[in-house]
Amino acid sequence: MRTDRRGKYLALPLDDGQVLVIHLRMSGQLLFVAEPKSVRKAPHTHVVMGFDDGSELRFVDPRTFGEWYVTEDVRPDGLPVEFDRFGPDPLVDGISAKLLAERLGHKKTAIKVALTDQRVIAGIGSIYADEICHRARVRPDRRCDSLTEAELRAVSRATTSILRAAVARRGSSLKDASYRDLMGELGEYQHDHRVYNRAGEACDRCGAPIERIAIGARTAYCCLGCQA
Ligand SMILES: [Zn+2]
Known part of the structure; x- marks a missing residue:
């Protein structure tokens, strides 16, 4: 079965031309089970999709x-028409400094708010926005339209490298362990977090304490010692 993804949505084309769309949201886990008879269904199993091979x-x-x-409603590339509303997906479409400047360089909102707005860029959530800002040495509450060309370049490079590394480490499983990969294993990228959920710990880069700051109704983790 072919599988595809844009942003946080999975798309699985079906034989009849329709597409199955899945979003895990807060606590969803997709588990592949090769031998269903030998693996008991976990509590809260809401959907079971059977394949021809059992x-x-x-x-x-x-x-x-x-x-x-x-x-x-499917586009020529086999993805749902409604995916048109998403901004570029950094791992599929790439996110150059030029594209980033076009998408958010004029915005008056905080960079974290723009990075996690799926209409601006698709696929970045709170954890990775904080990690991207730290890597790029930019405060998450900086207004987008105050970012210099060099800072936009740093954010675009950080976006690609953080997302690639997180996928290679199969995502971030936090203390509640609600995120698991397709085989039911915990992700490992949480061990590489530099700021997310580390308030009070020393920044690996400059030694200043990591802080949890408010951005409107939301929060962000960052280091005020090396993020400007
Ligand atoms: Zn620092």
Whole structure:
């Protein structure tokens, strides 16, 4: 079965031309089970999709914010038409400094708010926005339109490298362990977090304490010692 992704949405084309769309949201886990008879269903298993070879894809979602739906409105590239609303996906479309400047360089909002707005750029959540800003030495509450060309270049490079590294380490599993990969294993990128969820710890780069700051109703982790 072919699988695709844009931003935080998965797209699985079905034989009849429709596309199954899945979003894990807060606590959703997709688990592939090769031998369903030998693996008990976890509590909160809400969807089970069986394949011709007897294997299963199970969807476990304790908080039930996850989404599964099928659509027949499909673009020529096989993805749902509604994906048009998303900004570029850094790992699929690339995110150059020029593109970043076009997408958010004029905005008056904080850089973290813009980075996590799926219409601006698709696929970045709170953890990775904080890590990107730290890597790029930019405060997450900096107004986008105050960023210099050099800072936009740093943010675009950090976006690509942080997301690539996080995918290579199969994502970030936090203390609640709600995120698991397709095989049910915990991700490992949480061990590489430099600022996220580390308030009070020393910054690896400059030694200043990591802080948790407010950006409107949201929060961000950053180092005020080396992020300007
Ligand atoms: Zn620092």
